[in-house]
Amino acid sequence: MNNSRHRNTFSQLEIRQVKKRNLQSWFLSMPSLIWLTAFFAVPYLIVIIYSLLVSDIYEVKFLFTLGAYREILSGAYFKPFFLSFRLALITTLFCIILGYPVAYLIARSSEKWKNILLVLIIIPFWTNFIIRIFSWRIFLSTNGMLNEALLSMGLINQPLEIIRTDWAVIIVMVYVYLPYMILPLYSVIEKLDFTLLDAAMDLGASERKAFFKVTLPLSREGIFAGSILVFIPALGAYIIPQLMGNQNSLYIGQIITYKIKNIPRNWPVASALSLIMLIIIAVILLTGFSIYQKRKFRRMDEAR
Amino acid sequence: MRRALEEIRIEHLTKSFDGFVAVNDVSLTIKPGELYSFLGPSGCGKTTLLRMIAGFETPLTGRILLGNQDITQLPPYKRQVNTIFQNYSLFPHMTVYENVAFALRIRKLPNPEIDARVREMLQLVKMEDQAAKYPNTISGGQKQRVAIARALINKPKVLLLDEPLAALDLKLRQHMLIELMNIHDAVGITFIYVTHDQSEAMSISDRVAVMNQGNIIQSGPPDDIYERPASIFSAYFIGDTNLIPAEVTSIEEDYVDLKCQAGGQDSFEIDSTFNIKPEVGQKLTVSLRPEKIAVSRTKPTELDDINVIKGVIEDILYLGTHTQYIVKVGNLKFRVFDQHKRVYFDEAALDWEEPVWLFWHDTDSWLIDEVTPAGLDVGEINVFERPIQMSRGGKRIPRSE
The missing domain is CATH 1.10.3720.10 (MetI-like)
Structure with missing residues (x-):
């Protein structure tokens, strides 16, 4: 029997076990997933939508525009x-x-x-x-x-x-x-x-x-x-x-x-400002982290 | 790399920590270019002594001289002394190369010179091809080599080694020991070596200082300490020995008669030569190395200058290179090493419970002017908290029918 082929095929039992394990991990991570969706993803989605609307005196008009971003990028909030x-x-x-x-x-x-x-x-x-x-x-x-x-x-x-x-x-x-x-x-x-x-x-x-x-x-x-x-x-x-x-x-x-x-x-401007802030922080964090990781990996590579 | 060498003089050095005297009025002189060992059990003060020479501890009293310079109060970075630490203490954030270059970078030498010297040192310790690696990716033996290169690059007058081989396994330890001796020959500077392992100290050192409880008990060349121990401690700590309490019964022209209590009413008489000048009636201790005693079921015929006593074999441990017999003489237990040399005694293997003769030359009964602590059963009681070595790797041979 071809050995490599044998390795790549799973028995029915193995497939059932893998499926069961996947189901278990989904089940166990459900509470935190629900939490993150309800209190992180949905609010940010709302913020993203609001940042694309037009401001009114008290509320917003549901017209999609990039006006808020244009206002911010014009430099009005540089200080x-x-x-x-x-x-x-x-x-x-x-x-x-x-x-x-x-x-x-x-x-x-x-x-x-x-x-x-x-x-x-x-x-x-x-x-x-x-x-x-x-x-x-x-x-x-x-x-x-x-x-x-x-x-x-x-x-x-x-x-x-x-x-x-x-x-x-x-x-x-x-x-x-x-x-x-x-x-x-x-x-x-x-x-x-x-x-x-x-x-x-x-x-x-x-x-x-x-x-x-x-x-x-x-x-x-x-x-x-x-x-x-x-x-x-x-x-x-x-x-x-x-x-x-x-x-x-x-x-x-x-x-x-x-x-x-x-x-x-x-x-809209408040939402757009928050989002730009978020993006800036994310960029800083990711850059810092990747420099840090690269250094670590370089160390390990050199060692090899 | 050779240069004018200077001797180290340690004068009345004392150090205590919170009332505990770690080093007690120690004086010694280490000759230039010597490989000198401090040997003793843990807590004997050997590491404290080393750390004072390195500059990490300041002595309470006394001084340390390197040549004519008093270095007692100098900080470590101003001493021409470098250390190899027990766990190597390589800088984990630097490559092997940078670790070795550290001392030169601190001195801000020009890069080409640093490079040349680092390459030279790495070559000395055979680590040229590992220069770019980080310490956590190389083996214990390699770390050891890097530590040696790093410590030697500054061309110190003295190299201190604090239990440098303790973290290595047995085979590697033996190998590194030889390398260390080769490196000592190659650089020619003074090495001060701290260890609790007597076989390491014996094999590597020009001279050894045996330490206990902050004091130097005895110092001298290894064979001198082994063959001529001045105290019970040196006799017991270096190698294996039988310690027999004895009393001088008479002093003859060229030998001393001794009576040894063997428990209860039992006693036996032995002779020794004069390594000290005892008086009649003086109580002392005889140290008798297990390998100096011969064991046989036939009594020796030649009796001049030979001590002969009778005992019963209690235990036999086959250790490959030799067999260790525990022979009971009265209540005393003698440890005897017998090498398997058929040319000397071609007799069938000795058996448990068998009556045997123990015999040794008068000069091998070594007199120590100390009395063994009361109630010491030589074979079993562990006076100095050191495991008795008889069980090390020993394997019982099945009792023959």
């Missing part, structure tokens, strides 16, 4: 896009700079301290988000604690105007998103083999060089994961700029909200 990207970048950068030492410290602590410190990182989540932001408003306000402390210490002569500036937005953004950077960084640094640092120093690298040549490259995965967790939500931030910022620098999240909230409502 909020720019501001949002700048904000997301600065927030991510500060989170890395501030989060890395913290993650490193926790990762190198004893088992007992590790858990205590990790809980301390998570504790802020137990307090309501809005309350935390309002606390910052009080803290940073012209007559707030920060200014009073600085004034009484004689470090400044008149109160700093922090509240309602882009800096106030950045401060609170970094504060809110810092844990999302620390946790993935921690999980990578914790697995790091610290004898590699001994090896680097043994070979002539000072502490600083050993860090930049060994520790930092080996924690790249954590930086990558943390940056995604911070950058993407920061890009669409709405509440923090709304509560901490001013009306002269509106971020994309605020623009989208105003398009829906203010009369005349403009559902």
Whole structure:
């Protein structure tokens, strides 16, 4: 009997087993599929349809047009896009700079301290988000604690105007998103083999060089994961700029909200802005991921 | 690659961790170009000593001199000392080539020079064709070679090796041991080798320091330590030995009479030569290597300078190269290795429970000026928490009918 032919034909029993297995996996993934369809695919479909309609004072007219996209691509919304990207970048950068030492410290602590410190990182989540932001408003306000402390210490002569500036937005953004950077960084640094640092120093690298040549490259995965967790939500931030910022620098999240909230409502432009945002994020993510994968594969290819 | 070599002097080095004294007032001198081993059980302080020479630990007291330079307080990156770590510690994000080039890149040497030297080192360790691979894709033995190349490229004055072969399997270990010796010959620098494996230390070293509980118990060439152990610990830790508690009964012109308690009322008398100067009535310990004892069912006729005692075979372990007999003399158990050399004793195989004669030369009863801990049953009690080696790969031969 021809061996290869034999391999390619399935017996009735095998076919039945494969069918059964397929059925099982469909059945088991049904709840999440239904969930995703109802709360992800359908809403986005609605958003896509709305972005192609014509705006009316309160509602939309069911006339299909690319008007909303034309309006956006004409450059009218360049500034909020720019501001949002700048904000997301600065927030991510500060989170890395501030989060890395913290993650490193926790990762190198004893088992007992590790858990205590990790809980301390998570504790802020137990307090309501809005309350935390309002606390910052009080803290940073012209007559707030920060200014009073600085004034009484004689470090400044008149109160700093922090509240309602882009800096106030950045401060609170970094504060809110810092844990999302620390946790993935921690999980990578914790697995790091610290004898590699001994090896680097043994070979002539000072502490600083050993860090930049060994520790930092080996924690790249954590930086990558943390940056995604911070950058993407920061890009669409709405509440923090709304509560901490001013009306002269509106971020994309605020623009989208105003398009829906203010009369005349403009559902199509709001929808189109959301979709363009989504596409940009998807492109960034996919590019980042493919660079990352390529590097990994190249490493494996070279090894072969 | 040869250059002016410098000796290492370690003077009164002490290090403790949270009250635990890891290294206790250790002094020693390592000659230039020597292959020197620190040998001891885990926790004896050998790795701490090595890490102090490398610069990863700062001693509490004492100093380390490399030639005339006091390096005690220098950070590791300023010492002309390189280390091969136990798990190799190769950088996983760099290729073999970049791992080896690391030290030169840190020094910012020009690329052509780096390339030439990396190629030279990779050639020395026979890894030229693996240069582009990443560490997680090469075998343990290859990692070992890369670690050697990486540590040697900076032309250190001393190479430290921290249990470098511990992660390899037996055959590869034996092979790498020979390679290490060849590399030592080729580069000619001082090697300091840390291991808990006595056979590794014995075969590779010019000199060995036997360590226990932070102290150097004995140091010297391997054969010296094996043949002339100065303490119960060195006798027991290096190789196999029988430790017999004894008392000096008389001192003759060229030998010492000893009485050995064999439990209960039993005792027997043996002689030894003077490797120490004992007094009559002094209690001491005799170390008797199992391979120095002959075993036979016929009593030897030539009795000059020979100790002869009678025992009963309790156990026989066939180990291929030799057979190990456990022979009971009173309550003492003697371990005896007998090689299968028919030219010497052409007699039928000894059997369980068979009465036999044990005999050895006077000079092989080695006197140690220490008393064995009370109640030590030499054959069975494991004084230093080291598994007795008799069961290693041993296979019982079926009892002949």
